[in-house]
Every structure is written in structure tokens, then in C-alpha cells.
Amino acid sequence: MRAGPSQEEVRRHNLGTLLRYVHVHGATSRAELTSRLGLNRSTIGALTAELTTAGLVSEAAPRETVGRAGRPSLVVRPESAKVYAYALSIEVDRLRAARVGLGGQILDRRETDRPRGMQVLDAVQPLSSFVHEMRAAVSGDARYIGTGVAVAGMVRRQDGMVRLAPTIGWVEEPVGAALRAELGDAGQLTVGNHADVSALVEHSRGAAAGCDNVVYLYGDVGVGAGIIADGRRVAGHGGYGGEVGHMVVNPYGRECSCGSRGCWETEIGEFALLKHAGRSDQCGREAVLGVVDAAMRGDSQAQFAVRQVGEWIGFGVGNLMNIFNPEAVIFGGTLRDVYLVAAAQIRSRLNAIALPACREHIRLRTPELGYDAALIGAAELAFEHLLEDPMLLA
């Protein structure tokens, strides 16, 4: 229990709230800020002036004023080109990097394949090179805020230790420390879980904008979730919550890479789909898309594979709906492609499992930001420090 804030705390909170608003929603008129934030016009003016002086926002007359009476309200924009973070994403098959401006624009990007089995030090080097390349192109007056990293695994937030990433093949690997050492002067670096950061971005500016209760699923070889309850991430005690891929759904099922048996990801992950399709010799996103395409073209074994996996997707989503009663479930990664071809199957199965009250307002969605969600989400880890207290870095 915490007492109410002081005047000074309120002012800093309001600065952060205004900056966060334009960071998430983009250019916004003073008039709209006044009504959205519940502050009066002079307060909005003073806060905007302070953020402008700090180089975090700029103000200009709106581009479209035709047909409106009176003096148009100034529009406040985040300084996307001048305030930026680096975002790195370590995925099963890809290593990706981007420079992301305040406001969530991707200003520059690089990516390369990640051969399965690649070790931490071998992954850190290309990522570091990407950052150095992108840095060379940055103009002198742009301000670096920090670096955020998304890893498809369980991450200890305070130091970036990857506790377990079975699909990447890493256990207790100090990814944060390795990247900090390699990037040298790159300053503040924060590591988070890939599904968690993607979920937050789809929640703030994507397919689940306006929804307070969201389950964002991300699948490839493994399956993870970023879960939002009442507008906030369900992190758990150590930050390891959301490991829905290791919810056991079939006690009589296959062994899982985690050591257990019948985990959800053994039924809906890439390996299961390819096995049902008779393509166990293949792997990766292209192989999954190959099965989905074949199913759409009428290939009966591919259709069988999609049906089998669709059944189990509906099964697990039904369970999660009973547990979380979300407004939206989002299918990311290759689960997106499987969802698009198996939607009827999934709906029918989850209708049999989810209780009526838990499914009455449910929306099943695909991501709006696709694979960019992880990069924008990684950048959010860095921007978060700035948004919490914009004057700390002024």
C-alpha cells in the first residue's frame, strides 16, 4: 500500500503520460490530449513545452485544417527521427535487428538466418555487427535511449539471463551479459521474452488495441504466450509466466523438449504439423507454409495435418479462455498461418471446451504488426525507462 504522490511526482507522471500517449498513438492535437488525459489546456501546454525543450516531442500546425472554424489546435508528435533505441530479436530461425524511433517506427533494419544449434556467442556477433552498421548511418543530433532484446525463451529480466530456451537450445545462458560486452558503449540493455514483448505491442498499437484482456500466442517449433490481464502483463513471480506451450494437454502424448510429455507445443508446434503431413524431413517457417498452401490446394495429407493441429489449437485455446476470460486471442508466428486455414476447426473445438460466459465476447485475431511486433516490443523495453520518467534522461 502506497500513499498518494507529491506534486512533483504528479508532474513527472503527467510528463510520462503525455509522452506515452503520443509514443503509442502518434501525432495528437493539443485539444485531443486535453480530453484524453483529463488535464486542462494550460497544463497540456506547459507539459508539451517541457517535452519540446527536452527534444522528445515537436509541435506544428495540423496538415489538414480546411473546413474547420477557429484557430486549429497544435499537433504534438514524438521526435521519431531524433530519439531511438536498438531492438534485437533472437528467434529459432532468424536473428533480427532494428533501429526504432520514439513512436515505434522502424527506421533501419537487418536480419540473417540463424542455423538451428547456433550458440550464444555465435549469435551475439552478427547482432553486434548489425548495431554497428546501423549506428554508422545515424545523424549526429539523434539521441540513443537504450537497447532491448527479445529472446524466444524464459528470461530473467534483471540481468538478461536466458534460463531456458529449449527451441533455441540454450539453458542458463547469460545473453544479456554477452551482448553488453560485445556492444561496448551501448549503455542500458534489457532482455525480455519474445511473446511477452510482442503481446504488449499488439495490445498497445496492434490487433488488440483497446482490449484489456488478451492472450497473444506465438508459435514456431515452440509455443509461448504473452498474456495481458486488466491491461497489464501477467509476468509471474520470476517473470516466467505465459509458458502455455508447456501446459500438458495430452497426458498420453509425445515427449517434449522440456522433459515432460504431452505439452501443448508437442501437438501444435511445427514438428507436429510436419509429421502429420508426412514431411518430418523438413523444418522452419517455409516448410510450415508449404503444408498450409498444400492444404488450401486440396492435398489430403496436408489437410489431415492441419485438421489434427487445429483440433489441438482449439483445445488449448479453450482451456486458456476458461482460465483468463480474454476479449481477444491473437495467433502469431506460424500459428497465424495455421489459424487462417483451420479457423473453423479451431472455433468448433474451443466452443466445445470454453464455458459459454467465457466465449461470449471472444475475438480471434491475427497480428497486425506481424513479425515486426517482436522488434517494436524489444525497443519498448528500452523506451520504457524514458516513458516512466522523461526528465531522467533530459
Added chain:
Amino acid sequence: MRAGPSQEEVRRHNLGTLLRYVHVHGATSRAELTSRLGLNRSTIGALTAELTTAGLVSEAAPRETVGRAGRPSLVVRPESAKVYAYALSIEVDRLRAARVGLGGQILDRRETDRPRGMQVLDAVQPLSSFVHEMRAAVSGDARYIGTGVAVAGMVRRQDGMVRLAPTIGWVEEPVGAALRAELGDAGQLTVGNHADVSALVEHSRGAAAGCDNVVYLYGDVGVGAGIIADGRRVAGHGGYGGEVGHMVVNPYGRECSCGSRGCWETEIGEFALLKHAGRSDQCGREAVLGVVDAAMRGDSQAQFAVRQVGEWIGFGVGNLMNIFNPEAVIFGGTLRDVYLVAAAQIRSRLNAIALPACREHIRLRTPELGYDAALIGAAELAFEHLLEDPMLLA
């Protein structure tokens, strides 16, 4: 996104925070309030004076001052005898009612059996009689705050409609409206889910005090959970979250009262235990305790039953640990008794399912407040209005 509060909002927030602190923690010295709430001494003095005038707290010299130097700090207490709520609990086998004082003390109580199959109107009448009886014994200067109701089912919070309570046998029953009509002038009445309100109480003043991430399980015929993530209830969009009893764990299992198959409660609820023990002709808490006692005395069929159910308890708890990464799991209702005799079995199974990072700080617990948690929790539904803004009711 919301801007920071005004001065007046801060004052009201601080009044609520102080009142909530003594409501949860009991008598607290001004010195401790100063340090816990992060406010200075004069502010604490002013807030206490205001709450005293409103009749919500009282101040007195501490009882024990021997051996301390200086003037002892005054102790602030909630006015438990003078400010109260009624709490009602509708359970599978019982109807219970209590008068609960501010601070969570049960001042008076009544209960009776609820025959299985009893309809809403038949349940409302004895509860109403209990309230009228208890009201007759209340002194004239005591202040009534409201009535809270806990129901073992899915409840729409805004109007107290019970959407689905399969173990009680109710579907779309207007329990809130029926109680309001019967209680007449009883004022504000709020209905909540039994496991949810119990969880909040074990979290604030029971077995999970100090834990921010908690799964509280309550079992009898059915199984429900109240889930706390980062200190807040996971309610879901309509308030129906936590229906873990309808997480399907055994796709090849028995039909469930919800219409699905293999739900967790079909494997760990009362019916499963009694069936494995060869006692399907019995039902209720006494019958469950009979099996547990027999298992402890060495009865092999009872031991078999407890082992079977223990396996499935561990199974589902392991799933929930992967999903929520809680610090504490609490076993309430008859699950408490089964847990006590099957703890080793449960531990062993959940160790096989929960990921290492998700189980490294886990504590498995029995409730501290037992069956009183639902009554105290129901009263909290009424007190919540007061704690949100103590001056509203002044």
C-alpha cells in the same frame, strides 16, 4: 492512460490507503503508519483525525510500553464493533451468513445445510432470515456498510447474475436481485465468486500474505481458482476468469457437468475421489474426509483413490505454474484435506510438469482462514466501496 491526480484526489486516496492498512493489518501505531505509507507525521495525524471523526477508526495509547524510551506512538484501530457488513456464502452443501466488522472480524454467524438441488428462492429465504436475526442483535450506534455474497459459480459482478454454477445446479439465476428483494432495506449488495473472494482474503491476510502471485484453488464437487497476478485479481473481460476446473487435462476422460469431457474437476473433484474409493453412493465433505482418514489408516482402496486424485492435482497445478509462475499455490475446500495426505504425490507430479524456473520459489500451502475466507471475502466486497473512498459514506 490517465493523468496524475489532483490534490483533493490525493487526500481521498490517502484516507483510503490509511483505512485499508488498519483494516487489513489491524491496530497499527502512528509511527508504523508513517513509515509504511511514506507520509510524514503531521499528514498521518490529520488523516487519522478525519477518519476518527467519521467514526471509522479510533486512537489509543498502546497497551505495551514498558522498556521503551520517549512518548509512545498512538495506536490506530479500525472500529470493528461499530462498522460492519453482512457476508453471505452459497456453497454446494452449506448456506452461511455472518456479520463482519471493519478489520475482518466475524462478529456473529449462522449456517445451515443446503440440500443438493435446492433452488435459488429456497436458498434466499434462510439467508435472509439469518440477516434479520443478526440485525436484531446489533447495537444502535453501529453502522451498516453493505452486504457481500460469495457464490460457488460464475457471477456477473455488476448485477449479481449467476451465469453458471453447475455444482449448485443453477444457470442464469438472478441471485443478486432475489437477495435484494428479500433483504429489503439492506442497501448495497455485491455478489462475487467464492474462490475469487477467498483468494483475495488469503492474499491480504492469510496464507499468501506478502505474495504477489498466487493461485488459490478451492475444491468440493467442482474446482475453481482465485488467481492473483502482481497483487491483483485475474478477473478477465466479464469477470469469469479462474475457471481452472474446466481446464481439460484428460481428453480421453469422463464427461463433465459443463458439457465438455476430461475437465480437471472430473479428475480431482469429490465424485472422482469417491468413485476411486468405491464409495460412489456417498457425497459431501464428510464423505471426502472419510476417504482421507481411511487412507491415513492404511485402507488400500482409499490410498489408491488418494493417489489417483493426487496425480491429477499435481498435473493441473504443474500446468498452472507454467502459465502463472506463482509464488504460492493454496489448496482450499476439500482439496486441503486431499493435499495433506497426498502432498508427496502432488509434488512429484508437478515437478515433472512445471518448468524448473517456474517451480524454483514455489510454496504449496493450506489456507489460514479455512472456510471463513469466503465469509470475510464476501464482506470485503461490501467494504471495498468504503475503502475506495472513506468520505463517500461519512
